Amino acid sequence: MKMDSHHPLDLTRAASAFAALGSEQRLSVLRTLVRAGPEGLSIGELGTRTGVTGSTLTHHVKILNSAGLVTQARQGRSIICAAVAFDEVQELADFLLTECCADSDATHEDHTHG
Amino acid sequence: MKMDSHHPLDLTRAASAFAALGSEQRLSVLRTLVRAGPEGLSIGELGTRTGVTGSTLTHHVKILNSAGLVTQARQGRSIICAAVAFDEVQELADFLLTECCADSDATHEDHTHG
DNA sequence: CAAATACTTCGAAGGTTTTCGAAATAACGC
DNA sequence: GCGTTATTTCGAAAACCTTCGAAGTATTTG
Numbered sequence: 001m002k003m004d005s006h007h008p009l010d011l012t013r014a015a016s017a018f019a020a021l022g023s024e025q026r027l028s029v030l031r032t033l034v035r036a037g038p039e040g041l042s043i044g045e046l047g048t049r050t051g052v053t054g055s056t057l058t059h060h061v062k063i064l065n066s067a068g069l070v071t072q073a074r075q076g077r078s079i080i081c082a083a084v085a086f087d088e089v090q091e092l093a094d095f096l097l098t099e100c101c102a103d104s105d106a107t108h109e110d111h112t113h114g
Numbered sequence: 115m116k117m118d119s120h121h122p123l124d125l126t127r128a129a130s131a132f133a134a135l136g137s138e139q140r141l142s143v144l145r146t147l148v149r150a151g152p153e154g155l156s157i158g159e160l161g162t163r164t165g166v167t168g169s170t171l172t173h174h175v176k177i178l179n180s181a182g183l184v185t186q187a188r189q190g191r192s193i194i195c196a197a198v199a200f201d202e203v204q205e206l207a208d209f210l211l212t213e214c215c216a217d218s219d220a221t222h223e224d225h226t227h228g
Numbered sequence: 229c230a231a232a233t234a235c236t237t238c239g240a241a242g243g244t245t246t247t248c249g250a251a252a253t254a255a256c257g258c
Numbered sequence: 259g260c261g262t263t264a265t266t267t268c269g270a271a272a273a274c275c276t277t278c279g280a281a282g283t284a285t286t287t288g
Binding site: 011012014015016017018019020021022023024026027028030031032034035036037038039085086089090092093096097099100101102103104 | 126128129130132133138140141148149152153204210211213218
């Protein structure tokens with residue numbers, strides 16, 4: 001469910017991705033997946049590592065998935081989750097910073113990223 | 115109020131910064147300030163440009179300020195707001211990605227940012 | 229000091245999110 | 259098909275967020 005995450009970010013999509021990251025539990029889930037790398041982890045293992053379990057974990061993973069930050073794929077009895085955050089988070093940063101100072105009349109000081 | 119934003123990010127602070135970005139209205143406010151550059155904008159002008167006004171705007175700016183993403187300074191009758199997002203957003207991205215694959219047993223594939 | 233401007237605080241109404249447990253579905257082995 | 263493991267759906271309770279308008283504070287001007 002939801003495989004499309006490669007059109008450029010609009011305000012609505014960016015806000016919902018940021019909102020997905022804006023909970024300690026979900027941020028901790030996503031970081032655990034980022035640490036785990038491209039192989040991913042089952043929901044069960046993710047629960048063991050983060051302390052978030054059951055329907056609560058299902059709920060949070062679904063939000064991260066809808067935000068395009070996590071993939072889910074069935075493998076036998078388990079669902080394997082993996083972080084897609086690698087590029088996505090840079091895209092989010094760019095969404096905010098890309099037009100830096102565009103409206104500024106001033107002698108553009110160096111506040112860019114990089 | 116709140117000038118300290120230079121200790122390293124912990125989970126709680128990072129989540130609250132992401133949560134601050136996770137509303138269309140606040141994201142639009144912050145982008146408007148990023149576009150405006152280091153000079154910043156008054157609350158009134160910010161309201162004119164974003165369509166968010168009055169106590170609602172006060173509320174949203176306060177959340178962005180508490181998250182360390184916006185500064186506020188009185189100048190005469192106005193309050194001038196400016197984005198601090200420049201470095202802060204890169205820090206947030208790093209918070210997520212820094213430990214990429216640390217727990218992975220696999221032959222580390224290249225999923226890093228850069 | 230009074231009036232005007234710029235913004236904030238307060239409090240309430242409405243909406244959304246979070247969390248939980250019980251029942252449901254999916255896949256595997258016997 | 260039946261039991262077991264892994265995860266999801268459903269529904270309800272509590273907590274939290276958003277928005278609004280009315281009243282309040284701060285600052286400048288006459």
